[in-house]
Amino acid sequence: MNAIDATALTSLLDGRYAAVRADVRTSLTDHAGFLDEVEELPRAEYRDRVLEVLLEISATGQSGLGFPKEYGGGGDVGASIAAFEEMAGGDLSLLVKSGVQFGLFGGAILQLGTARHHDAYLADIVAGRLLGSFAMTEHGHGSNVAAVATVATYDPAAQEFVIETTQEDAYKDYIGNAAAHGELAVVFAQLVVGGEERGVHAFVVPIRVSGEVAPGVRIEDDGLKMGLNGVDNGRIWFSGVRVPRTSLLNRFADVTEEGDYVSDIESAGRRFFTMLGTLIQGRVSVGGAGIRASEVALTIAVRYALRRRQFEATSETSEDLLLDYGQHQRRLLPLVARTYALRFAQEVVRDDLHAVFSGAETSEHARRELESRAAGTKALATWHATRVIQECREACGGAGYLAANRFTALKADTDVFTTFEGDNTVLLQLVAKGLLTDYSSEFSEMDQLAMVRFVAGLAVDTVLERTAVHKLLERVRDVVPIAGEREPDILDSDYHLAMLRFREEHMLGGVARRLKAGVDAGRNAGEVFSSVQDHVIGVAHAHVERLIHEAFSEKVRSLPEGDLHDLMEQLCDLNALSVIEADRAWFMEHGRLSSERSKAITSEVNRLCRELRPHARLLVDGFGVPEPLLRAKDLLG
């Protein structure tokens, strides 16, 4: 396969955003010294330096790609995600600070505001002249954002909202740009107009004036964190803070000059989840960043394993390379395959996002499917990052523990990816809810009780019939044999897909059946939910795994015949078989794998690892991480 070089792989991975990605790589390479520089910087200085470098990079336009051109942006949502993903090759505080400023704060103004807010703020935000925060999460309500207890009461006489932190634990927490640099915050609060509660809305609230904390606002620093210490996270309390009526970000609801509340969306829940739906770019971005961080880790660990010798194994006189050990291949190569798979799955999410947010795709159903796909891909991609970075650190031994070798920051900084922009477990529940309700128009705002009741109100067959998966049932039944009956080719990608689909559908039916049976038996809906929660998470997992494999196998299918196609096909097989292997117990329990076949899959994974071993360097070079960003001179020589 010498015909392939790393740049061909990089082009394949980069796809249509190759130019944008190359630009960001250049910026990061120009600032590669930053990784060293900040390593032992005290927190306050680290934060200030992050801001400085962020503004330098912003000046290139790379952080404003998602904003309309009239405000100095690039007018290309997909490109903005790609640029963000690529930035994860550098210092991750820089990345997250960028995400806070341009994604969360700027994104909220763009998506939830209207012309008056855009005209007032966007040009300054894009240029980095106006820094701000996204103040949604409260200490007392992490994931349950619909329950925030900050209140915005409309005062018709003054035509102002009064923002108030109403409960002890209702302060905004973990808010980026809050502790030091933010001037404005987009604050999410329960709106009360004329004594009536209207649900959660977003308001533009000054938190600093000329560098001083604004009157009525109290800010505390969140202090040292596990990582991302170049980002100034803080806590905010509001006490009688008054903002003008026009501060309400009024794309989906408004309070008129006459003091009337108006909205095209009737349900308060639906309205809030519609707002949230416009903000999923952050979620997609974090997933992509997790994948990129994994690529950095794998590049270092694989290259180390191709250089480091340890113990005489095949000869009396010289030690063997780590990557020539079967166990070491097993540790790293399936993770490389999975990282490729996630790259292609992320491409689908990014393209879907671009289609919906650029207006090319307008169906409500597509939007809801995007929300689910974004949630699921983020969860699996960020857990993958946590696992990969840990495995790579251990695979580099003691040297992996030294900060100069990159894993220290990678590990500490990415750790919170599994929690922010949606806790992964909560996100998988959202995915399951979508599947169980076939993305019914209310699905995203349903709470657990409502979802259980919804499902219990349907016949189980209805749940299945409504799912996309079900439409493929015939084909699945055809290809997934009953254990021991017939044996399709173990490397047949359709077989892999059929197995993953069968698992998904079977689990989905099982969950629906259990929910229904529990409620029919008169049990408390919440307890029913709790007792099947592992199955709920399981079905979401199975669904996302199927989407990931599908994305990879479709990519392989799109490639012209040749070495590149064949290499990608092997990687795709390795990923699919690793996924099936990891859950082979389930397939045996459900009669779709014989014990012999199950063992054969494990052997095949080992064989694929051996076959891919000679291409290991090529595969990680394909990630295209610029050499200066790897640091790790000790490990890479």
Place this chain on the structure above:
Amino acid sequence: MNAIDATALTSLLDGRYAAVRADVRTSLTDHAGFLDEVEELPRAEYRDRVLEVLLEISATGQSGLGFPKEYGGGGDVGASIAAFEEMAGGDLSLLVKSGVQFGLFGGAILQLGTARHHDAYLADIVAGRLLGSFAMTEHGHGSNVAAVATVATYDPAAQEFVIETTQEDAYKDYIGNAAAHGELAVVFAQLVVGGEERGVHAFVVPIRVSGEVAPGVRIEDDGLKMGLNGVDNGRIWFSGVRVPRTSLLNRFADVTEEGDYVSDIESAGRRFFTMLGTLIQGRVSVGGAGIRASEVALTIAVRYALRRRQFEATSETSEDLLLDYGQHQRRLLPLVARTYALRFAQEVVRDDLHAVFSGAETSEHARRELESRAAGTKALATWHATRVIQECREACGGAGYLAANRFTALKADTDVFTTFEGDNTVLLQLVAKGLLTDYSSEFSEMDQLAMVRFVAGLAVDTVLERTAVHKLLERVRDVVPIAGEREPDILDSDYHLAMLRFREEHMLGGVARRLKAGVDAGRNAGEVFSSVQDHVIGVAHAHVERLIHEAFSEKVRSLPEGDLHDLMEQLCDLNALSVIEADRAWFMEHGRLSSERSKAITSEVNRLCRELRPHARLLVDGFGVPEPLLRAKDLLG
């Protein structure tokens, strides 16, 4: 089960070392502010403060328990391990610095030296007046310590050894106490006497004189690490450093005044591994510390889950406690059960260690079994710590990411536990080697090639017949039914044990068969090894899991009937069934679980989690972590 209180659990866990542990808890509580204090201290100051506090704690005698009384020690090896484990409840740099000074450095002088070294150094070491390093690991030879390339050449004319770093990557690396505080180092080097290579020996070498780096010695700081930044790790090069003949730690070999090399142990390999065998206290200590760190993490996460409410699940009006969610129970409670299991397994290792090192147990075979058990328990305990701390951090959401809430340091500091005192993967290979060779007297010094040849030279049946496992075969066959035939009580502890034994023996036979077949077929022994390496690691894993369950179930059996017994029995069942569940694919593949039974085991794990839910607080309180060491005010209220 209200009859049990947490102190009863703590007594059970603490066993015979309750008093020692209580003393250490008091010391740590007295220094609880240290956890806060060092959080953002610059590295140099952190190191100095660690040394100060270490000396304060040493003054209580708690760090010298393992040394003979005549040098100011406590004369109790087991107690010294227990005290070290307990210290892991506090700052882990303090722990590791203590380990370097008293365990590694002091331990090497004690175990490898003779009266002249003891008299010269031990009293000062125990009192903390003489600080030192343990300089074994080289940059180029992490795990393969027999291959170190530092050379000590005997100069008969001067009656001195000349210590030399002979290769570019042969500098000593990651050496604690080297970068700042150490005066002496125990240096491992290839001894050359009269032109003849004698293998690796240990020498006492001054690395600092009056605070200045000694002539011929070069030291570099290892720089910032992922964690443990209160320990001054460094790199050391030696260039023509001369030390007197008496600097050789001569318990196992000596160079006489006449310049002759003498040793009671003929083989150089055996000699070195005999030396290493005397140093396994460090390994046992690290395993125990990993368990203690897990206890701290679980105490915080479980207590948070008993306080934190999120989402309305069982009621429209109030949110539910995290630990009332089935998924959250699944996340945390099996880890609690496993932590108890590991505590009891660690107790067995500690007692065995005490017996061997106090001279109560003198058989060579017992010593070799201890080496294997220490290696395996360390590997599983430290991987457990990595997993537990990660899961607990995620289970505490964003708050878990704040340094004040303890996970930051726990995660960063314990990460290297899987690597130091023996890389876990390498340790499991040692365990497998012991099993495959029935702890033959040469097993520990066999390299992979030798081991493969040894096994290939035996009939497979011989391998099995020689194993302890095999002796229990009859009983196993009796209790582990062929899938679907008979179904023993799913909660029968003998059934669990039989399943684990069956797995171990079956895997062991499989590895022996594959090694033999590969070599018989004329394949390169190293390649044969590489291709079965995952099975080699697997059999070691299975063996250690069996030992852990055995330790727990024997502990349960030793308890008088009553509530405490019943609670521990449930925990023991949960651990055993979780282990079987995690590998249920294997049991199905090998015909020992039907698919129905496999599903029943999963249901049973869920049921046990629900049953243990009301005892969750009691179980973590039983760990006895002093409240001030938990910090985490945010999480615990």
